[in-house]
Amino acid sequence: MALKPLVILVFVGAMALMSVAEAQNTVGIVHVNGTLYCTADGSPGPNETATPVFSNAAVQVACSNDVVFNSPSNATSNGNGVYLVVLLPRPSPSIVASVVSNCRLFVRTPLSTCNPSLPSAALVSSLRFVRSVQVGFAWITYMVATGFTLQA
Numbered sequence: 073m074a075l076k077p078l079v080i081l082v083f084v085g086a087m088a089l090m091s092v093a094e095a096q097n098t099v100g101i102v103h104v105n106g107t108l109y110c111t112a113d114g115s116p117g118p119n120e121t122a123t124p125v126f127s128n129a130a131v132q133v134a135c136s137n138d139v140v141f142n143s144p145s146n147a148t149s150n151g152n153g154v155y156l157v158v159l160l161p162r163p164s165p166s167i168v169a170s171v172v173s174n175c176r177l178f179v180r181t182p183l184s185t186c187n188p189s190l191p192s193a194a195l196v197s198s199l200r201f202v203r204s205v206q207v208g209f210a211w212i213t214y215m216v217a218t219g220f221t222l223q224a
């Protein structure tokens with residue numbers, strides 16, 4: 073009787089699952105990385121090599137809407153100001169878009185920690201997709217901060 077609609081439904085369901093699996097496969101885990109500088113907006117300024125870095129800063133990516141398994145995900149900037157936060161996104165048909173729209177990168181350690189003349193405030197930035205790279209059977213998707221602003 074209702075065999076045809078059922079077959080169509082199963083077929084549509086299988087297509088949806090496949091596209092989810094495919095989206096997950098080409099995104100994999102997300103690496104959010106960069107270098108923090110000890111400036112009013114955490115950016116290098118005009119002379120990158122002359123700008124002091126912000127070491128030992130607590131960095132965190134926090135997401136709304138449960139798009140990432142391990143949110144909030146934490147890291148600390150190293151002696152060169154370099155940080156790497158790893159995110160494990162939940163499968164969805166548009167993982168990159170949902171991570172970009174739901175997740176923010178925070179610098180929780182106040183700027184004044186690296187230079188007392190800077191504000192005693194945290195920083196926040198949106199994320200930007202850079203590229204997805206295949207590593208063996210897995211994928212790594214790179215994202216970076218779009219630019220920090222002081223967090224009120």
Ligand SMILES: *[C@@H]1O[C@H](CO)[C@@H](O)[C@H](O)[C@H]1NC(C)=O
Pocket residue numbers: 105106107214216
């Ligand atoms: C982030 O990591 C990638 C891959 O290791 C590297 O090519 C890139 O230069 C890093 N970005 C920053 C801002 O450190």
Ligand SMILES: *[C@@H]1O[C@H](CO)[C@@H](O)[C@H](O)[C@H]1NC(C)=O
Pocket residue numbers: 119120121122
């Ligand atoms: C940047 O700073 C370095 C180290 O202080 C200096 O050697 C270099 O000349 C500066 N570059 C510019 C373009 O000002």
Ligand SMILES: *[C@@H]1O[C@H](CO)[C@@H](O)[C@H](O)[C@H]1NC(C)=O
Pocket residue numbers: 142143144145146
């Ligand atoms: C990151 O740190 C916060 C506290 O600032 C903690 O609640 C959270 O569980 C940590 N995240 C992970 C993945 O350990």
